[in-house]
Amino acid sequence: MRILYELSVVANFVALILFFIFAYKKSRPVFVAASSILAAGTLMLMLFLAIQGVQHNTQPVITPFLSYNFLAMLIYLLYFLFEFRFKMQLLGTFLVPVGFFFNIVSLFSRNVQVAQLKMASPFLLGIHTGFLMLGEALFILAFASSVMYLIQEKNLKSKRFNQWYSRLPSLGKLEEMTGLGVSAGFPLMTTGLLIGFFWAAKVWGPGWYFDPKVIWSAAMWVIYAWLFYGKVSDRIRGHRFAVAVVWCVVLILFSFLVSSFLPSIHTLKKSYGAK
Amino acid sequence: MGLVLVGLNHETAPVELREKVGLNPEDLKEALNKLTRDSDLRELVILSTCNRTELVAFVPDDDKGEANLVSFLADRAGVPLSEIREHIYQFWGLKAVEHIFSVASGLESMVLGEPQITGQVKDAFDRAIEAGTAGKRLSSIYRHTIQTVKQVRTQTEIARNAVSISYVAVELARKVFGELKGKRALLVGAGEMCELAATHLKERGVDAVDVTNRTFSRAERLASRFDGHPYPLGNLREALEVADIVVSSTGSPESIIGKADVEAALRKRKSASLLLIDIAVPRDIEPEVGDLPGVFLFDIDDLQKVIEANKEKRKKEAEKAAQLIARRVREYEKWRRMQDVNPVIVELRQNVEAMRKEELEKSLKNLHGCSEEVRRELDRLSYSVMNKMLHQPITELKRAAREENLEGGLVSFFRSIFKLD
Numbered sequence: 001m002r003i004l005y006e007l008s009v010v011a012n013f014v015a016l017i018l019f020f021i022f023a024y025k026k027s028r029p030v031f032v033a034a035s036s037i038l039a040a041g042t043l044m045l046m047l048f049l050a051i052q053g054v055q056h057n058t059q060p061v062i063t064p065f066l067s068y069n070f071l072a073m074l075i076y077l078l079y080f081l082f083e084f085r086f087k088m089q090l091l092g093t094f095l096v097p098v099g100f101f102f103n104i105v106s107l108f109s110r111n112v113q114v115a116q117l118k119m120a121s122p123f124l125l126g127i128h129t130g131f132l133m134l135g136e137a138l139f140i141l142a143f144a145s146s147v148m149y150l151i152q153e154k155n156l157k158s159k160r161f162n163q164w165y166s167r168l169p170s171l172g173k174l175e176e177m178t179g180l181g182v183s184a185g186f187p188l189m190t191t192g193l194l195i196g197f198f199w200a201a202k203v204w205g206p207g208w209y210f211d212p213k214v215i216w217s218a219a220m221w222v223i224y225a226w227l228f229y230g231k232v233s234d235r236i237r238g239h240r241f242a243v244a245v246v247w248c249v250v251l252i253l254f255s256f257l258v259s260s261f262l263p264s265i266h267t268l269k270k271s272y273g274a275k
Numbered sequence: 276m277g278l279v280l281v282g283l284n285h286e287t288a289p290v291e292l293r294e295k296v297g298l299n300p301e302d303l304k305e306a307l308n309k310l311t312r313d314s315d316l317r318e319l320v321i322l323s324t325c326n327r328t329e330l331v332a333f334v335p336d337d338d339k340g341e342a343n344l345v346s347f348l349a350d351r352a353g354v355p356l357s358e359i360r361e362h363i364y365q366f367w368g369l370k371a372v373e374h375i376f377s378v379a380s381g382l383e384s385m386v387l388g389e390p391q392i393t394g395q396v397k398d399a400f401d402r403a404i405e406a407g408t409a410g411k412r413l414s415s416i417y418r419h420t421i422q423t424v425k426q427v428r429t430q431t432e433i434a435r436n437a438v439s440i441s442y443v444a445v446e447l448a449r450k451v452f453g454e455l456k457g458k459r460a461l462l463v464g465a466g467e468m469c470e471l472a473a474t475h476l477k478e479r480g481v482d483a484v485d486v487t488n489r490t491f492s493r494a495e496r497l498a499s500r501f502d503g504h505p506y507p508l509g510n511l512r513e514a515l516e517v518a519d520i521v522v523s524s525t526g527s528p529e530s531i532i533g534k535a536d537v538e539a540a541l542r543k544r545k546s547a548s549l550l551l552i553d554i555a556v557p558r559d560i561e562p563e564v565g566d567l568p569g570v571f572l573f574d575i576d577d578l579q580k581v582i583e584a585n586k587e588k589r590k591k592e593a594e595k596a597a598q599l600i601a602r603r604v605r606e607y608e609k610w611r612r613m614q615d616v617n618p619v620i621v622e623l624r625q626n627v628e629a630m631r632k633e634e635l636e637k638s639l640k641n642l643h644g645c646s647e648e649v650r651r652e653l654d655r656l657s658y659s660v661m662n663k664m665l666h667q668p669i670t671e672l673k674r675a676a677r678e679e680n681l682e683g684g685l686v687s688f689f690r691s692i693f694k695l696d
Contacts, residue, residue: 156450157565159577161584165450166436171548172453237546238569 001055004048005069009103011041012076015092016100023093026167031089035080038096042076045069045103059126067129068106074137075099082141086177088169094144124199131192135185136252139224142181143249146242149174153239175238178245179231186228193221216255223248276317276412277337280371281344281363282329285385288362295352298323300402306347307406314343319408320417322378322399324392326385331375333412341365369604372416376600379420380427381434387589388433388596393424419610423603430599433592436585441471443581444552445479448520451550451571456480459503461518463511463532464525465493468554472522473501487514489525515540521551523559531559537567544569554578612676619686620669622695627665631657 018034021027049070053059061067079095148168155165168174196217200208208214227244230236236244283296298306303321310330311319318333330347334340349359366374374383379396381388400417403409409417428434437446445455452458460481462469465488473484484501487508488494494505506514508531515521515536525531537549551572553560558574565572635657639650668689675685689695 152450156447156571159573159580161581166588170450170453172451176453234545238548240546240568 001048001051004044004051008041008044008048011037011044012072012096012100012103015041016096019092019096023090026163031092034092035083038076038092039080042073042080045073045076049073059123059130061126061129061133064109065106067133068102068109070130071133071137072099072102072106074133075102075140078137078141082177082180086169086173088148088173088177090148090167090169091144094148095141098140098144124195124202128192128196128199131188131195133192135187135189135192138181138185138188139245139249139252140181142178142185142245145174145177145181146245146249149178149242150239150246153242171238175241178242182224182227182231182245186224189224190221193217213255220248220252220255223251276333276335277340278331278368278371278412278416279334279337279340279344280329280331280366280374281341281348282322282327283348283359283363284327284329284383287364292352292354292359292362293326293328296323296328296348297325298328298351303402304406307403307408310343310347311408314340314347316340316343316408318403318410318413320399320403320413322396324395327378327383329378331371331413331416333410337367341367369608372419372607373600373604375416375420376423376603377597379424380596380600382593382596382600386438387586387593388438390428390434396420396424415611415614416607419603419607423600426603427596427599431592431595433589433596435592436588438582438585438589440468440554440575440578440582441475443578443585444472444520444522444554445475446581447552447571447573447578448476448481448550449479451548452519454480455520457482458519459517460484460501460520460522461503461506461514462486462488462497463521463523463559464488464555465490465497466524466526468524469522470497472552472554473497476520476522477501481520485514485518487511512536512539515549516543519547519549521549521560522554523552524554525559527555527559528557530561532564533561534563534567537564537570541567541569552578609677613673615686616672616676619689619695620672623669623689623693624665626693626695627661631661 015034015038018030018037022030022034049066052066061070075095076099079092079099083089083091149171151164152168152171152174154160155162155168156171197208197214200211200214204211227236227241227248230244231241283293285293288296298321303323306321307319310316310332315336316332316334320331322329322331328348330344332340332344334343345356345359345363345365348363349356352359375396377383379393381390381392384392400409400413400420404414437443448455448458448460455476458481460473460476460483462473462484465486469486477484483503484498485503485506486494486498486501487506487510488497489508491505491507494507498505504514511532515532521532523531532551537551541549546569548569548571551560551564551570553572553574556575560572560574562572562574564570635653638653639645642649672685672689
């Protein structure tokens with residue numbers, strides 16, 4: 001089944017290249033080819049993850065390798081969903097590289113065999129990771145639209161009426177998309193964290209909250225809560241909102257990667273439970 | 276029967292000549308009737324706009340037909356034939372069709388890709404149909420023209436980018452806000468340019484257009500037209516607090532909107548974006564306003580830059596449109612050839628069917644008392660033989676019509692070998 005995963009990575013890489021070509025040369029056939037190849041790659045990734053889940057009778061998010069790929073898959077799916085909704089075409093050029101980044105990161109993640117894991121409450125752990133991933137994917141979507149927002153804003157402010165000005169969507173549309181990403185991502189992330197805390201308390205016992213990853217996650221949540229509040233109350237808008245989203249996503253990605261690569265109390269030994 | 280087009284436009288004739296030759300709607304009907312009555316024209320359409328007058332006709336004799344049309348233009352202009360010939364262009368056959376498609380698509384317009392010409396071409400054909408001077412042939416060209424224009428508009432971006440100040444203002448507003456529904460505009464000054472921009476903004480969904488002006492009564496009149504509020508010029512800050520789009524064009528020698536005014540408004544706007552378009556010279560809005568966060572300021576030079584960039588884009592799209600039109604002309608020609616052979620095919624089938632029925636009747640009379648089943652079988656057999664025998668020649672005729680210029684040769688040959696009328 002590894003072949004499915006490898007084919008998916010190749011397909012997504014080709015799609016990524018085509019999205020870059022499309023960014024510089026507006027061509028409908030290139031866009032259609034990029035989207036079709038990405039659809040094929042995403043489908044293969046979904047199949048691979050589903051097979052992993054069925055084979056090991058668990059959710060396909062319980063190892064770093066699987067969770068990174070799960071996140072990549074969610075990002076690709078969100079691309080199709082939002083492209084269908086907003087029809088902005090250049091979204092692929094900004095979002096697919098982030099998805100592919102996780103495809104690649106997964107290759108360097110800790111090699112844990114699902115079959116070797118003996119987890120406590122694996123269902124809860126899977127739900128926790130699933131919600132978090134979906135929330136993160138939505139924040140990453142907000143990140144991509146914020147980057148597009150900042151480029152388009154720069155074009156307008158500096159009166160550069162170039163190709164990017166013509167092809168990037170309006171600031172209004174980009175802000176709407178960013179808002180959707182944050183508004184939908186925050187409740188999912190919150191749910192994921194609450195389930196995670198519950199799981200940690202159950203499995204790790206007293207003192208679970210001293211884990212650096214837990215503390216870091218809680219800090220991230222506070223930042224996102226501020227962002228979410230700023231959005232729903234209309235207190236943070238436009239340029240400030242786009243910049244805030246970019247920084248928050250950079251921070252959360254950093255925390256996500258650091259926690260995965262550096263040892264902490266949140267280690268496999270503890271997480272996957274050795275009794 | 277040939278198609279001929281004679282005309283003059285803004286590139287070939289000066290305005291003094293164009294205005295003499297141009298026809299208003301009342302004159303047009305009379306001209307259509309007179310020309311078809313007095314000349315040997317079978318069908319005629321006249322397109323007359325401020326930039327062009329074109330006569331399109333089906334004529335039995337190309338040269339004679341063209342001479343009639345040129346004479347008509349010379350008479351209207353009150354100049355000798357030799358002089359009018361210096362300012363006109365002529366197209367025959369498919370070149371004429373291509374020219375009609377190009378004109379209707381805006382490729383020959385002064386402002387490349389402008390959409391009004393399509394309506395004018397439609398009106399011209401409608402008037403000719405009303406007057407009874409556009410028959411089957413010109414109506415089919417009209418149909419193909421409209422289909423071509425639709426394809427040009429949907430498959431190219433020739434009309435997408437704004438090339439006038441007022442439309443550029445709308446384009447910029449859409450780049451900043453996306454949908455303009457729910458947005459509010461403010462006009463500073465009540466001049467013609469502001470009014471035009473307000474009209475376009477309202478057409479694109481802006482909820483209301485407020486107006487502030489030195490002469491308050493004018494502000495009141497204009498604001499009521501666009502569902503907005505009038506503001507005395509002194510209450511500008513108050514108006515800025517609720518506006519999303521500001522279009523300013525006053526004759527003031529000094530700035531009307533300063534950085535402090537906008538800063539004060541921004542504090543009450545919860546960081547909502549503000550688009551300011553200053554089309555006045557000297558400028559109404561201090562340039563420093565553009566440095567404020569969430570504020571997008573464009574002056575007349577910026578708008579001109581957008582127009583130039585958009586004109587370049589339109590030129591590129593015009594190349595695509597020309598290719599599309601060339602393809603559409605080929606499709607039209609194929610369709611037209613099929614129209615030549617279709618009557619022949621119908622007639623051939625009718626004749627052979629009549630022959631079959633006659634022979635079948637004879638056979639059935641000879642077969643006294645044959646059963647209904649035998650009758651049906653004979654009918655089916657003869658029908659099947661007829662179809663099989665006709666299939667190949669008809670297919671070949673259709674293929675030849677699609678792929679070759681028959682020039683009537685094959686059709687005549689067909690008629691003679693099958694003894695058709």
